[in-house]
Amino acid sequence: MAAIKSPLGDAALKATGDALQGALVDLIDLSLVAKQAHWNLTGRNFKVVHEHLDEIVALARAGQDDVAERAVAIGVNPDGRVRTVADRSTVPQPEAGYLADDKVVAAITDTLAQIIGRFRERVAATDEPDPVTQDLLIGITRELEKQHWMFQAQT
Structure with missing residues (x-):
């Protein structure tokens, strides 16, 4: 099987790959938590x-x-398997059963704030090693912050 040759050096690849993998886990679990609440x-x-x-x-x-896709483009295999997400996610999980709208708004607001904090750390961590990945993470962070503002305004 052919491997994708990375345009990054080893240290930059490690830092960038870690940032992308953490972002992937956060985003997968965010989608699942939001759908469960939905x-x-x-x-x-x-x-x-x-x-x-x-x-x-x-x-x-x-x-x-x-x-x-960015991870693969730089030669890192993304891992979005259920077990990986379950083992590595720190996204708060909703309770089972029916969920009151005011509690969901508060929980999603808090969850988004936590994820945004981690994304901002990843933005900082990719500044030197890979500005292209940093740009991607900045764009996603911008959209997460917009959603955070909109949910926060409902509290």
Whole structure:
């Protein structure tokens, strides 16, 4: 099997690969958490929050594809397997059962804030080793921050 030759040196590849893998895990789990909340949502603001959760899912899914494809482009194998995500994710998980809309809004707001913090660390970590990956992470961070603002405004 042929391997993709990386345009990056070993140290840069390691730093960038770690940043991309962490971003992939965060985005996969964010999409799953948001979908779980979407399916089990109840409350007065059901429709607005229900539809807004789908925006989070779409953002996370698009971002995970971009992140995984960037990893492969620089010679790193992305790992989005369920076991990997379950073992490495630090995204807070929703409770089982029906979820009140106000609690979902608060939880998603907090979850986005945590993920944004980690993305900002990854942006800083890729400044020197790979500005191209940094640019990708900046774009995703911008969209996560926009969604954070919109969810925070509902609290």
